[in-house]
Amino acid sequence: MPNARPAFPGYSALALALVLVAGLPANDAAAAAKKKAEPAVTACTDFYSFTNKPWLDANILVDGSGTVSALGQLRDLAARQQRELLDSAMQSPQNNVQKLLGDFWASGLDVAAVEADGAQPIAPLLARIDGIRRSKDIPPAIAALHQVGIPVLFQFTPDLDLADLNRHIGYFTQGGLGLTDPTYYTRTDADTQALLGRYRDYVEKILVLTGTSADKAAAQAQQVIDIETRIAAASKPMSLMRDPRNNYALVQTDTLGKGYRHLQLDAFLEAQAVKDDVVSLSNPALFTELDTMVDKIKPEQWKAYLRFQVGNAMAPYLSKSFRDADFEFRGRVLRGETVPPPRDQLVLDAINLAAGPMLAREYVSRYLPATTVSRAETIAGEVRDALVHAVERSTWMSEPTKAQALDKLGKLAIEVGRPKRDLDYSVQPMGRGSFGGNMLIASTWRHREEMKRIGSANATRRWEVLAQQPALAYDMAHNRLVVSAAVLQPPVLDMTQNAASHYGSFGALVGHELGRSIDAKGKFVDAAGELKTWWTPEDETAWSLRTAPLVAQYSAYPYPGLREVKVNGNQTLEENVADLAGVELAWDALAASQPELPKESKQAFFEGWARLWAQQSSEDDATRRAAVGVHAPGQWRVNGPLVNLPAFGEAYGCKAGTAMQAKPEQQVSIWR
Template identity: 55%
Template sequence: MIANRPLVVAITVCLGLAGLTASADADAQRRRAARAPAVAPACSDFYHLANAGWLAANPLPATGANSALAQLAGNAQTQQKALLDAAAQQPANEVQKLLGDFWASGLDEAAVEADGSRPIAPLLARINALGRNRELPATIAALHQVGIPVAFNFNADIDLKALDRHLGYFMQGGTGLPDPAFYTRDDAPIQHVRSRYRDYIKQILALTGTPANRLEREADAVLALETALATPSQALARINNPFNNYAPVAVAGLDRQYRHLRLGDFLKAQGVSAGQVSLAEPAVFASVDRLVGNHPLADWKAYLRWRVGDSMAPYLSRHYREAEFEFRGRLLRGQSTPPARWEQVLQAINLAAGPMLGREYTATHLTTADRRQAGLIIDKLRDAQIAAVIATPHLSEAARTEARAKLQAMKIEIGAPLRDLDYSVQPMGRGSFGSNMLIATTWRQREEMRRIGQSNADRRWEVLPQQPALAYDIAQNRLIATAAVLQPPVFDPAATTAAKFGSFGALVGHELSRAIDHKGALVDARGELRSWWTPADQTAWALLTSRMERQLAGLAYPGVADARINPALVRDSALADLSGLELAWQTWQEIEPQAGSTQRQQFFSAWAQLWPQAVSPGEALARQTGQVQLPGPLRVNAILANLPAFGQAFGCSAGQPMQLPADQQLQIWP
């Protein structure tokens, strides 16, 4: 029977042979695998090994992200809350009394609700009383004085030709959407945002007194006026470049050039007496000048009421807060729920009176011993960076001389600014949170305006002491370590010396390198804006960056399907990470040359444990296109793979995932 079915027999035989062959191949593969040495976990994926506990305890969120450094920031917030709770109950000094009252007024939601629009009633009354366009400039100036910028922006910032001095900058502004393009583009997503924005404008106008029968017309008028302000304005990406905003002009000629705006009177109202300010967008201010002179006053009044209500909405009653959150929080920022009330109040206090809270935070949470220990580590790293600069072949003799001078002149500030704002803020009391916000923002605005024309730029920190930050300030050539950053996992006073250098030390080294990299080379040791690199120095840097780009090219972006790292976006930060690790390792080795394998492993584990993260798919996609640092897994694995010391500490062989072959490894410092 079977003989009569040759095809069936043939198929059966072939299938049998195929099965035997496959089985033989599998056996051969198993034998080869058994003979091949296993790759130790530390040598295949050190990030997941070092952070296994954290990753197990912190699952992937549905939205947003979590990380070890985000938890550090959250801990700093909890510390601030405890400080403010104590200040509200039993203040130890006058500053604590002010802060405690401010805090209590914000947490009293019943009082905030009962307050309604009362905190902004005087501002609204002034706007409603406007009778002629010629009265507009004084009202615009008055709103700027209380920290509500309308029609344009005016801020104190560094004078690019004298980096120790502040200059007043007139800039485009006075609009509520994120970029001027939101007012002019007609694609569907932008139109949707504009439609929702108009709805939000209507809500705020209704809360600030517009009758129902005028809401549609006034909302259209506000949107039209903001569109007129935005149309001649520059894209956000362009104005974020400080060089595009720097155009010093004499104050004396401004009133003749912009006769309706009366910018000279504006400056006097802000308390600014400097003879020079920056105004880089004359076309924008010519347009604002025409609008102030000729645009219907009723439209201006609606716009000003809207800007007051919008600016103050987070600090007023529930209807204001909910309207603001639905547009800015849910639509623009993608938040699903608003922060807890205490977080909202803390954010407000940091915005309006942050330096006051910073001084109290530093006094409470930074010990003299920790400050001294952090300072010693920074000094050791700076000495190592100077030695590395002297020995490097990457820089010319002239560049080595300038880099050494710049590093030696670098200021180190730990904890809080050595000098900062005047703390004579007016008593705020517990009666009205919205009124307290206006008192505090008026005080902050006054202090900012006092900087203009003064050589006191070294008094400004761009971060608050209670915010975890370790940063290099290129304009003032200083390294800043805030009080809040001197906590685990960045700085653990109880950790071994090896771990301190692997975490805090490596981060310090990262920032030190920024003083002398391609951007740091734009400011010299005397604080003058000039490039001190030769063409040969620039070529050497280009070679380093191209080698780093080649390493990173093609690496998968964690959490984003089929996405790759953008090497040009992250290369500078990656080079600084590698530089920092090299310097920290060399410095620690000199301090503890006899350290054993356990301590050497602690050094690298401390670095890895800075970077665990749990990132939702949506957030990962946003970071892939915009974040200038490597994501956590690659900040560990891709950087450590360059260090022979890592391979020696964990017994990794060249060519394994965590140890690049020697000819592919990148070394920055000899």
Template identity: 55%
Template sequence: MPTVRPLSLALALGLVTVLSSTDAEAARKRSSARAPAVSAACTDFYETSNADWLKANPVPQVGATTTLGQLANNTRNQQLQLLDRAMNAPQGNVQKLLGDFWASGLDEAAVEADGSKPIAPLLTRINAIRKAKDIPASIAALHQVGIPVAFNFAPDVDLKALDRHIGYFMQGGMGLPDPAFYTRTDADTVALMGRYRGYVKQVLALTGTPANKLDAESALVIQLETELARSAQSVADINNPFNNYAPVATRDLNSRYRNLQLDAFLKAQGVNDDLVSLADAALFQQLNGMITRLPAEQWKAYLRWRVGDAMAPYLSKAYRDAEFEFRGRVLRGLTIAPARNEAVLDAINVAAGPMLGHEYANTYISRDVRRQAGVMVDQVREAQIAAVKRSTWLSAEAKTEAEAKLAAMKIEIGTPLRDLDYTVQPMGRGSFGGNMLIASTWRHAQEMKRIGKGNADRRWDVLPQQPAIAYDIAQNRLIVTAAALQGPIFAEAATPAEKFGAFGGLVAHEVSRAIDAKGAMIDARGELRSWWTPADKSAWTLLGNRVAAQYGGYAFPGVKDAKVNGELTRDENLADISGVEIAWEAFSTSPQGTAASAADKQAFFKGWAGLWAQQLSPNEAVQRLASDVRAPGRWRTNAPLSNLPAFGASFSCKPGQPMQRTDAEQIRIWR
């Protein structure tokens, strides 16, 4: 039951890239025929550097195989091993809690015997509804246990005071991901709605609806959700943070929405702030009317359905099978349900992810690795500050603000520096569904504690056990998760040069976000204002146009006659070029870099290239061409390096060769 966050201000590192070995072979033949004297490294460094990996990982029939995807899989295996050890021989109280939670989920016989018992108290409360005045309290009680019904309410950044979170009231409470599903009349949508109605009936039957009332109650549920959908914004609109921001005083809520009892709702969630955001007043006016206009029996059927649907993955087989057949097969296109241990791991990460994350970091990442990473991050930041000072396109006033913002940037490595309590209690080996409700209730309460002044930097929006390097634009904060401090990003046995190329390049990619076109919307004091001059904006646009044109000339691997979408990938490509420039400068000016051998310098670039090895199925390649905001792996490797003279010098590439652009063609961002 994940928390729905209304804004998307934290910019996370993406771990997906694309390659086709067939295209790689063709490119090798063409290059060989065109210029046989050019070395392999100067022709296609991506393929040369990743040759062994590409040979060992053929193109899959479906989906993608990538080096960073393999890292993500490895971190999941580490979590599975940690939980097994915690179950069998726990070290300390946190591991005892985790081990008991894990054991309760793996005991399928106990889960089957439990049936609907974990949600019985919730269903009893819902069935006790008699009048309209009983409905708001039941809505509030379900939100308390992490089951959002009727609408969504979650913390996020106050756009006028970025040092605080406020609560956002937003549309929600529908069982389908897109409100348009409820109103479209095309054949595919009609068929989908038929499958959806069947799933609703299955869950209603499991939660107590008699067989002779299933058709009627499922119709009531879908009718209620359709009414919500008709007043909802589109998915595109709801994903725009500024569309969701409309602060109102909490003291005014009851007079506007008396039937919903929103003041009592906030008290039930433990929220005492003076402001909330409620951007869609019309939707909440409609909801306010629905409380009294719709029969209590209709609300009861809807609430029982939402409880059963939310908890289905954690209950007996009948629930799990029904949920997977619709949400797994129909909505997500899956063919096989995940293995039991994988499903339980996902559940624990949803409900108790921070607790597992702290134990993961303590188990797999040493203090020395964190220290090394911190030193390297500081070196990268200093290199970026130096690059800002000598920039030829940034105005003097923008340079001053950029330097101040970079100096003020918070660095958090491994686990959050400030965090709310992350230990879920109590637990035990009895009921997995019961444990999920306990954990979900705890997690919701912790999320509500993020609301208020001075709380905005508590906790991350990514878990420590998930590989990520991210720039949190709202908090001017660089986040490096514990899981990212492993190969191929930060292999403990790697040389400093390799670490600068891989880890340093990714860090520099994200640090540049603080002072790019989006970063320039928030100043060093955390205020939402544009601090670039018109000339700065024009210079950045011209740089971006050159980058888009350069990448737009590259063939898209795996898709015949297709080119990379330079406009779609513009921002990530700018950050990649920035990342390589700044990481190379940080390495060159470091103690290790000043004494670097020719082999060390080459190792730097191999570290960068090793991040992007990938094989993509034909269908996946077509999808990525249309939607991926990142360039294919070959060009994430080759394009930034071909713009950097230091690469050519390290491998004796001549200007005009594929891996070394002429001086006039080179794109310079910070050098």
């Protein structure tokens, strides 16, 4: 953030203004006079700009690209806190977990040690692969790589059992490719063929780095791509994979040995310590093809494929030659990056990937005071109560649906900080001499703990986000609000601000998410956690009629920073509805907790909401967001809901029919 502008000693504000105006050329002086004549921005003309002017003035885009935002700065703060924690753990660890983290961090920052280590961290894995002699040796090697967190040939992960959302099952799904989309291997257009050529060069480089002689590298690279092409041809389109129902097909685990005899999936599960009776395997044609490939493709070709997969997965964590090859293809070609990430960012990302839950435990202990947890739990509970009261008085929701909604809200859980269940942190010691070795140790631990999720009624004991990542979300599968430790900081929850502002920022975000439990998204999961629609057709119609005016409202807003572009009211409708609902519910919660609110507190509530969405975007980034973004830009996330709230007009004396206060008959409400 730029430093505040220095004072000019010896001048009063008036004298300084006169000096500046006197020094302007004639045309600039006229422009200044015209600007002076323009009406000042007020709370009733543009509350977003009125509240956020100091932030907007202090956060100009330096290089004219990307986006800077208040919530983006919160993410940056959380990352700095993680670095500070790791620095402390490196210098003076206070417990066993900190010792592990400190050694991991130190090994990653020691570039000289990383260079000296070369490819040594993966040498044992490559030796295991080189020991393959017959087809029956291939499946155990595949299982061993999965155990250290390098999934080859296919993916096997825990996920929710769609028939019982309180438990996880193992999912066998497609994977094993170096390119992100199976169609890259089969499309014939010029761009795809060029990409495939660049990928072939990358495969060749990684093979050489993992020990293939230069004269054999091209042939082996083609062998790798041939295997991946066969996998891709048997894989389903990515568009189908986004629907979890397309990945769900239960099979008995005791049938896998016979059904996929060469692939040895029964032995694979045993190696992962999975003992459940069922798994999901939704694409049997793919696994039949993999079974055939294991039997028919020669071991030497499999060795090339597996060696590449190891080098590809571990390249960011090894010496410079590996990192350069990885960045040139994955960074420049696939992600469009121009420079590699800073060393400390690469190491931090690695730790979050492989040892994220360890870092989460220490982050919460260091950065989340008990008073903040208590405040967050109180406000979230009051917003939930406000939603209960809103349902009870609702005029658009039918009585049967009200009963279902109240049942669901009565069972809704609020979890703040981190998951309640701790993990088993017993793990092989980490030294400071091998970053790649530590990455494999941590990945093996993370994989072990993930496999423990399978087959037990413990789904609610884990989160899908880490405590050190700012997150506030409604978990629809388990009917709970998840609030991470990292999000409980300014601008979301600023304990130094007026208490009423906590409701306008944190409380409104809670309302935004809790509304999901019973709205047009929440209607698909009932209070018992079953996947079924519990709204009536009449509720569907009433909801559509109630929310439809927001399409026209937001479609009339110009997109900040773009000429002749408006917000897409249809594209952003779902989030606009949730924003309005969130502010309504948070205001009700504040009014219930403090019936006699002074004007200062009323205004603090709305200022808290406005400070959440401060942002500056470049023209290119704004153009992209306008085309595909599901959120309105920050200015309208602030102003759009407030236009519809009489409480806002009362707090600032805004007359009906002005920019920041719609006429009563034009105001939209969700729960008001």
